[in-house]
Amino acid sequence: MTALDESSIKKALNNVKDGKDTVSLYYAALARQRADWLVGMNVSRLYTVLARDVGFNHTLHVGRVITPTVALVCQRDREIAGFTPSPYWTLGVNVSVQNGQFAAQWIPPEECSDEQGRCVNKAYAEQVASQVNGANAVISKAETKPGKESAPLPFDLTSLQQYASKRWGYTAQQVLDAAQALYETHKATTYPRTDSRYLPESQKEDIPDILQALILSDQNVSGLVAGADPHRKARVFNDAKVTAHHAIIPTPARTDISAMSEIEFNLYDAIRRFYIAQFYSEFEFTKTSIEVQCGRHLFASAGKTPTKQGWKVLFASDSESSPKDEGEDTDAPVEQEKLPRVSQGEPALLNGAELANKMTRPAPHFTEATLLAAMENIARFVTEEKFKQILKDTAGLGTPATRASIIQGAVDKGYFKRQKKVLLATDKAHALIAVLPPAIKSPGMTAAWEQELEKVASGSGNMSVFMKQISTWICQMVEQLKVAAPVLTKEGGAMAKAFEGAKPPSHECFNCGGEMHRIKGKNGFFWGCQNEACKKTFPDNRGKPEKRIAAEDCPDCPDCGSPMRLRKGKAPGKKRASKFWGCTAYPDCKGTMPFKKSDFEPPRVSWRVFYL
Numbered sequence: 001m002t003a004l005d006e007s008s009i010k011k012a013l014n015n016v017k018d019g020k021d022t023v024s025l026y027y028a029a030l031a032r033q034r035a036d037w038l039v040g041m042n043v044s045r046l047y048t049v050l051a052r053d054v055g056f057n058h059t060l061h062v063g064r065v066i067t068p069t070v071a072l073v074c075q076r077d078r079e080i081a082g083f084t085p086s087p088y089w090t091l092g093v094n095v096s097v098q099n100g101q102f103a104a105q106w107i108p109p110e111e112c113s114d115e116q117g118r119c120v121n122k123a124y125a126e127q128v129a130s131q132v133n134g135a136n137a138v139i140s141k142a143e144t145k146p147g148k149e150s151a152p153l154p155f156d157l158t159s160l161q162q163y164a165s166k167r168w169g170y171t172a173q174q175v176l177d178a179a180q181a182l183y184e185t186h187k188a189t190t191y192p193r194t195d196s197r198y199l200p201e202s203q204k205e206d207i208p209d210i211l212q213a214l215i216l217s218d219q220n221v222s223g224l225v226a227g228a229d230p231h232r233k234a235r236v237f238n239d240a241k242v243t244a245h246h247a248i249i250p251t252p253a254r255t256d257i258s259a260m261s262e263i264e265f266n267l268y269d270a271i272r273r274f275y276i277a278q279f280y281s282e283f284e285f286t287k288t289s290i291e292v293q294c295g296r297h298l299f300a301s302a303g304k305t306p307t308k309q310g311w312k313v314l315f316a317s318d319s320e321s322s323p324k325d326e327g328e329d330t331d332a333p334v335e336q337e338k339l340p341r342v343s344q345g346e347p348a349l350l351n352g353a354e355l356a357n358k359m360t361r362p363a364p365h366f367t368e369a370t371l372l373a374a375m376e377n378i379a380r381f382v383t384e385e386k387f388k389q390i391l392k393d394t395a396g397l398g399t400p401a402t403r404a405s406i407i408q409g410a411v412d413k414g415y416f417k418r419q420k421k422v423l424l425a426t427d428k429a430h431a432l433i434a435v436l437p438p439a440i441k442s443p444g445m446t447a448a449w450e451q452e453l454e455k456v457a458s459g460s461g462n463m464s465v466f467m468k469q470i471s472t473w474i475c476q477m478v479e480q481l482k483v484a485a486p487v488l489t490k491e492g493g494a495m496a497k498a499f500e501g502a503k504p505p506s507h508e509c510f511n512c513g514g515e516m517h518r519i520k521g522k523n524g525f526f527w528g529c530q531n532e533a534c535k536k537t538f539p540d541n542r543g544k545p546e547k548r549i550a551a552e553d554c555p556d557c558p559d560c561g562s563p564m565r566l567r568k569g570k571a572p573g574k575k576r577a578s579k580f581w582g583c584t585a586y587p588d589c590k591g592t593m594p595f596k597k598s599d600f601e602p603p604r605v606s607w608r609v610f611y612l
Contacts, residue, residue: 100340
C-alpha cells in the first residue's frame with residue numbers, strides 16, 4: 001500500500017500477496033532487529049562500565065548504524081583539524097575578439113601544478129601574468145554543442161531530506177515527521193519511507209487523476225499543470241528500478257492545503273513540482289568551449305546558453321532542483337551565460353591579467369544533507385573491496401526510514417552538536433570512537449550482516465544460524481575485554497587517556513559534598529549528584545548549578561500568609577525574565593514580592609588586614 005486515499009487502498013486490497021511469498025523477508029527483518037538489540041544492549045553496557053572505571057559516568061550508546069555514523073563525523077572533524085592549507089595561484093584574463101569580450105582562466109602545465117592541476121609555483125604564475133598581459137593570442141579551439149537536461153526524478157525520503165535541508169534548513173527528523181503527516185493525516189502524498197525515485201509502469205493510468213487533484217487542491221498550480229504533457233514518455237516509469245515502494249508523489253485525492261503547516265506545505269509543493277516536471281520537455285541549451293593559445297600558455301572558457309527552458313520553468317527561483325555535488329571544483333572555468341561567436345584560428349588580445357592567491361581547503365564539515373548522502377553512499381568511505389560492493393548493492397548505512405532518527409539520536413545522546421547547519425562531533429564521540437575496535441565502528445559490520453541477511457531474505461539462509469553467529473561474536477568480545485579491562489582502565493591506559501578530555505563539567509554537591517555533573521534532560525540542562533546515596537538534582541543557571549532555597553527560608557505571602565516559592569518570569573515592560581516570590585496559593589492568591597539575591601548570600605569577607 002503506497003498511499004492512504006480511498007482509490008489506493010482499494011487497489012492494494014485487490015492485489016494482496018500470499019504470505020508465503022514474503023515470509024522470508026519477515027525472518028530477515030526479525031533477525032536484523034534482534035541482532036541490533038543484542039549489540040546495543042551488550043556492547044553499550046560493556047563500554048559504559050569500562051568508562052565508569054575511568055571516571056566517565058555517562059551512558060555510552062553503541063549500535064551497528066549509529067556508531068559508524070558517529071565515526072564518519074569524527075574522522076571528518078579530525079581531518080579538518082589536522083589539515084595544513086597550502087597556497088596556489090589562479091590567473092584570469094579578459095579576451096578581446098572581433099565580436100566582443102569574454103573571461104578565460106589559465107590552465108597551468110604539469111611542471112608547475114599539483115595533482116589537482118593547481119599552480120603551486122608563485123614565481124611561475126607571476127611570470128605568465130606579465131607575459132600574457134596585453135599580448136596577442138589565437139583561438140585554438142571553438143566548439144559549440146547542443147545539450148539537454150532531463151527533469152530531476154521525484155523524491156525518495158533521503159533526497160527529500162537533503163533538498164529540504166539545503167533549501168530551508170530543516171532537520172532530517174523534521175522532514176520525516178512532516179512527510180509522514182502528508183501521507184497519514186492529509187492523504188496528500190504517497191508512502192514517504194522509500195528508497196526509490198522511480199514509478200512502476202502501472203502508475204501511468206493515474207497521471208490524469210493526480211494532475212486534476214493538484215488543480216482541485218490548489219488553483220495556483222493550474223498554470224503549471226497546463227504545461228504538462230501526460231502522454232509524454234518519462235524516464236521515471238521503470239519497473240526494474242522500483243523497490244518495495246515507489247517514489248514519493250502526490251495522490252489522486254483532493255487535499256486541503258490550508259490545513260497544512262508551513263513545513264508540510266513546503267514539502268508538498270516540492271513533491272508536486274518534481275512530479276509535474278516529469279511531464280515537461282527537457283531543458284535545452286547550447287554549450288560552448290573555447291581555448292585560447294598565447295605562446296605556450298593555454299587559457300579556457302566555457303559558456304552555456306539556454307534555448308528552451310522546459311521543466312526549468314517550474315523552478316525559476318529554486319537553486320536546489322539541480323544541487324551541486326559536495327567538493328565541486330570551484331576553480332574550474334565558470335560557465336558564462338553567453339559567449340561571443342568566435343572561430344578557430346581567429347586572432348585575440350589578452351588584457352586585464354589578474355593573479356589570485358588562494359589556499360587549499362579541507363573537505364567541509366558534515367551538514368545533515370551531506371551526512372545523509374554519505375550514509376546512503378557509505379561504500380565511498382570503505383576501503384575493503386568485498387564490503388564496498390555489498391554496500392553499493394544495499395541501501396548503505398541505515399535505511400531512508402531510520403537515518404533521520406539515527407542523526408537525531410546522535411545529537412540527543414551527546415555525540416553530535418549542531419553549529420548552525422553543521423554537525424560537529426563532541427569530545428564524548430571522539431573518546432568512544434578512539435577505544436572501539438574497527439569491527440564495531442566500521443560500516444564493514446553492516447556489510448557483513450547484509451550479506452548474511454540477504455541469504456535469509458532469499459530463503460537460502462537460516463535466521464537461527466545468523467543469530468548464533470552474532471551471539472558468539474558478542475560473547476567473545478565481552479570475554480576479551482574482561483581480560484584486558486585492568487590494562488585499559490589503569491592510569492595512562494587507553495580508556496583513561498581517551499576519556500580524560502570527555503568528562504563533563506563537575507561541581508561539588510550542595511547536599512553531600514559529592515561530585516555533580518551537568519546533564520542534558522528533556523527540558524534542558526540540570527545538575528545531578530553522582531553519589532548513589534544522594535542523587536540530588538539542582539537547576540542549571542548559565543552552566544553552573546543553582547542552590548535551591550530551603551522551604552524554611554522562604555517568606556510568607558503578605559496578602560494571605562501562605563508560604564511563597566521562588567518563581568521566574570517576565571515583568572510587564574521587561575524584555576528578560578527575572579526571579580520573584582510567588583504565592584503557593586495561586587491562583588486563589590496572586591501575591592508576589594521582589595526577590596533580592598543579596599538576602600540569601602553570605603556577607604562578603606574583606607581581606608584587608610586590620611592592625612591594633
